[in-house]
Amino acid sequence: xxxxxxxxxxxxxxxxxxxxxxxxxxxxxxxxxxxxxxxxxxxxxxxxxxxxxxxxxxxxxxxxxxxxxxxxxxxxxxxxxxxxxxxxxxxxxxxxxxxxxxxxxxxxxxxxxxxxxxxxxxxxxxxxxxxxxxxxxxxxxxxxxxxxxxxxxxxxxxxxxxxxxxxxxxxxxxxxxxxxxxxxxxxxxxxxxxxxxxxxxxxxxxxxxxxxxxxxxxxxxxxxxxxxxxxxxxxxxxxxxxxxxxxxxxxxxxxxxxxxxxxxxxxxxxxxxxxxxxxxxxxxxxxxxxxxxxxxxx
Numbered sequence: 001x002x003x004x005x006x007x008x009x010x011x012x013x014x015x016x017x018x019x020x021x022x023x024x025x026x027x028x029x030x031x032x033x034x035x036x037x038x039x040x041x042x043x044x045x046x047x048x049x050x051x052x053x054x055x056x057x058x059x060x061x062x063x064x065x066x067x068x069x070x071x072x073x074x075x076x077x078x079x080x081x082x083x084x085x086x087x088x089x090x091x092x093x094x095x096x097x098x099x100x101x102x103x104x105x106x107x108x109x110x111x112x113x114x115x116x117x118x119x120x121x122x123x124x125x126x127x128x129x130x131x132x133x134x135x136x137x138x139x140x141x142x143x144x145x146x147x148x149x150x151x152x153x154x155x156x157x158x159x160x161x162x163x164x165x166x167x168x169x170x171x172x173x174x175x176x177x178x179x180x181x182x183x184x185x186x187x188x189x190x191x192x193x194x195x196x197x198x199x200x201x202x203x204x205x206x207x208x209x210x211x212x213x214x215x216x217x218x219x220x221x222x223x224x225x226x227x228x229x230x231x232x233x234x235x236x237x238x239x240x241x242x243x244x245x246x247x248x249x250x251x252x253x254x255x256x257x258x259x260x261x262x263x264x265x266x267x268x269x270x271x272x273x274x275x276x277x278x279x280x281x282x283x284x285x286x287x288x289x290x291x292x293x294x295x296x297x298x
Contacts, residue, residue, distance in 0.1 A: 001182060002072050002099065002159075003200040004037030005218040007207040008045040010249050010256060011059060013265035019055060023262045025066050030261070032070050034211035037201065037218070039067065040101055043076035044138065045205055045249045050267040056088065061095040078103030078133060082118050089126045099129040101161060101203075106139035112147045123154040130156055135163040135186060145172050152180040161186040161203045167193055174198035188240040192233045195221035205248055206239045209255045210288050235288055242284035245277045255281055260293035 009031070012023035031039060041063040042048040042056050051059065060075045067073050075092035077100040079085040089100050104110075105118055123130055132151065136142040142164065151157050160177075162170040163186025170190075174183045174197055182200040185191040191202035195218060207214040217232035243251045250266065254273035257264040258281070264272050273281065285292060 001200065002038045002074070003182065003218075003222065004202075005035070005207050005211070005215040006038040006040060006074065006184065006201050006203045007031055007036050007211060007214075008040045008043045008203050008205055010208055010253055010262065011042065011046040011051070012256075012262040013047075013267065014263055015265045017265060017267050019059065020263065020265070021062060024059075024062070027256075027261060028063065028066050031207075031211050032067070035215035035219075036071065036207060036211045037215060038072040038074060038098075039063065040074045040076060040203055043101055043133075043203075044103070044135070045208070045252065046076065047249065047267060047270070048076050050270075053087075057091045057095065060092050060097055064096040072098040074099045074101050074131065076101045076103070078105075080105040080108050082121055085118070086122055086125055089122055089128065089130070093126055093128040097128065099131055099158065100126075101131045101133050103133040103135065104139050104141045104143050106141060109141055112144055115141070115143055116147050116150055119151050119157065120154065123151070123157050127156065129158045131158060131182075131184065132160040133163070133186070134160060137163075137165065145169065145176060148173060148181070149177055152177045158182060159184055159200070163187055163203075165190070167197075170194050170199065171197045188243075189237075192217065192221055192229055196226060196229070205243050205252055206236055208252050209243075209259065209285065209290060210236050210239060213288065238284035238287050242277075242281050245280065246273060251277065251281055254278070255285055258282060258285060258292045259290060 012020040064073050075097040077088035134143040159182035161184045167190050185194040185202040188206040220229035256262045
């Protein structure tokens with residue numbers, strides 16, 4: 001069972017947009033040393049939308065090899081094309097990923113029956129644990145609890161990342177499907193109440209910059225130590241907000257560059273964080289006790 005603080009890791013890039021594998025390896029090592037419980041690679045935060053097919057599969061393979069079994073690796077393999085999602089999921093299985101994260105098909109707005117058939121097809125075709133991913137704010141597609149309930153009957157559909165921002169929706173899933181699926185939070189700002197309400201973990205953007213705090217917060221919440229969990233969550237509460245002042249992963253990549261861990265490279269159509277937000281992201285980092293470098297890493 002994968003539980004705890006699961007980082008949705010960035011894909012470091014040079015200013016030219018090429019993937020910076022040495023920086024990626026350093027991030028992975030830092031997460032392992034900081035207690036991060038698992039890593040999601042090439043998800044939304046990993047800029048999967050602008051990676052080529054070869055890059056996508058290559059980053060998953062590289063991550064699995066670099067982690068070398070020390071923590072679980074969850075590969076983002078979703079697509080708005082069922083055939084492409086099948087390809088990415090099978091590739092992740094062949095490359096040794098521990099599980100896959102499958103976002104709902106974006107843009108083409110399938111019905112609930114279409115969503116059921118999409119995920120059913122992948123579950124029946126690829127023998128790897130699969131985590132559904134519902135994020136209607138990005139996909140214009142909402143996987144409803146009744147459809148999740150139908151999909152929970154497939155033995156290799158093992159969880160769902162619920163990122164609708166609706167805490168009642170997530171708690172409904174815990175109540176109705178929690179005996180068959182692991183429910184994961186997908187919004188850092190409401191991760192704590194979800195964990196206290198029965199979720200198994202949090203797939204986190206904030207963990208990119210504060211891995212130890214997020215691990216400790218999740219561990220405390222899962223152990224029932226609400227007071228300690230709230231104390232830790234308060235320490236990073238500003239980050240939960242400020243890392244979304246522009247589209248993810250723009251702010252978190254800027255934050256990591258301010259920490260000297262990566263360059264601020266990002267691929268079009270995304271661009272570096274607007275200067276008007278620099279101070280408030282810096283302040284959120286400092287309020288969490290994170291040390292900044294004097295200049296952004298080149």
